[in-house]
Amino acid sequence: MIRWLETVARRVAAPVVASLVLLIAGSPAFAADLRVAVAANFGAPAQQLAEAFEAETGTRVAISTGSSGALFAQITQGAPFAILLSADEARPKALVDQGFAVKGSQFTYALGRLVLWSPDAELIDSSPAILETDRFSHLAIANPQTAPYGAAAMEVLGALGLEEELAVRIVTGESIAQAFGFVQSGNAELGFIASSQLATAGGGSIWIVPEELHAPIRQDAVLLEAGNDDAKAFLDFLRSSKGREIVAQFGYGLVETTQPAPSIYG
Structure with a gap:
């Protein structure tokens, strides 16, 4: 297992360094098409996902990182995010229950270690x-x-x-x-x-x-803007084989691909 973690570190070290440069203070300095709130542990892989997504679609994604609790508070206070990538299941569910997120859009994108x-x-x-x-x-x-x-x-x-x-x-x-x-x-x-x-x-x-x-660290994503096609496309990319490969490269576990797709995708 230690050898596996060393392999993970070697594989992603260079992309991580490049990604972290773009995550300074969690505040993007460019005009973005899509704003995504991301749990702090997932900042570097989220940035790599954003870069790969932009290369495929041309959609510019701004990643803002913080603790899941702090991001939850920002969203309930009107922060203009289209997606939350949380480090738990509870906060995405609470956002859905309270009307801040789209019902049926929550899914597990990573298993934390x-x-x-x-x-x-x-x-x-x-x-x-x-x-x-x-x-x-x-x-x-x-x-x-x-x-x-x-x-x-x-x-x-x-x-x-x-x-x-x-x-x-x-x-x-x-x-x-x-x-x-x-x-x-x-x-x-x-x-x-x-x-x-x-x-x-x-x-x-x-x-x-x-x-x-400890209880499983199931990291869930949820859509915050029902009519945002860019956000839906990014979540599709996160669930794709390429997106899952990026997530796994950073040492996260993955749920089985048999997990039902969010109902917003039909």
């Missing part, structure tokens, strides 16, 4: 053993109230019986991207991040969290 990572190649021994020691001062996680990866991290600590013991050492980022930044910058020695972020991690040591230690 949680890892414990440190830039120190000797700190983590492919197990959670480090969490039971005093060899670190700070553990970074995303905000469990707004970021699904943060909620999953807290589930893992609870399953290990370490939630209370480590509470004073936890540093919380608003999103999984900020949690990753805390570790990358040295403000935390280790942290729970998305496996897709290993592509830009630059080495270190990891523990791949067993999926049974």
Whole structure:
């Protein structure tokens, strides 16, 4: 599995670097035909999807990233997004239920994978053993109230019986991207991040969290503008074999292709 993650990192490192240049502050500096709100963990693959989609259709896509909770709040307050790519199922469903998204358009586009990572190649021994020691001062996680990866991290600590013991050492980022930044910058020695972020991690040591230690991270997409044909086409592209290939290259799991297509597509 570690070899698989190393392969993922090598395969997408160059595209990720190029994509991140276009994701500065999550604010596009060009006139876009389509605005997409994207959970922070999925920013780089979303940008690569946008570039591939533009190459095929000529439609320019602006990607804005943030925690799923923050994006949800922006959408309910009128932010002009046509699509949400969330890191959970709950918020897209809530948007549909509250009338902010198109009924029947929600589907799972990726299955997230949680890892414990440190830039120190000797700190983590492919197990959670480090969490039971005093060899670190700070553990970074995303905000469990707004970021699904943060909620999953807290589930893992609870399953290990370490939630209370480590509470004073936890540093919380608003999103999984900020949690990753805390570790990358040295403000935390280790942290729970998305496996897709290993592509830009630059080495270190990891523990791949067993999926049974937390609820599945089903990342769902939902259409926010019923009459937006560009948005529907982008969601079609995301579900296509080419789109799924891009998603998989970043280390995400995929649902079976037998998953029913959203009813908006007939």
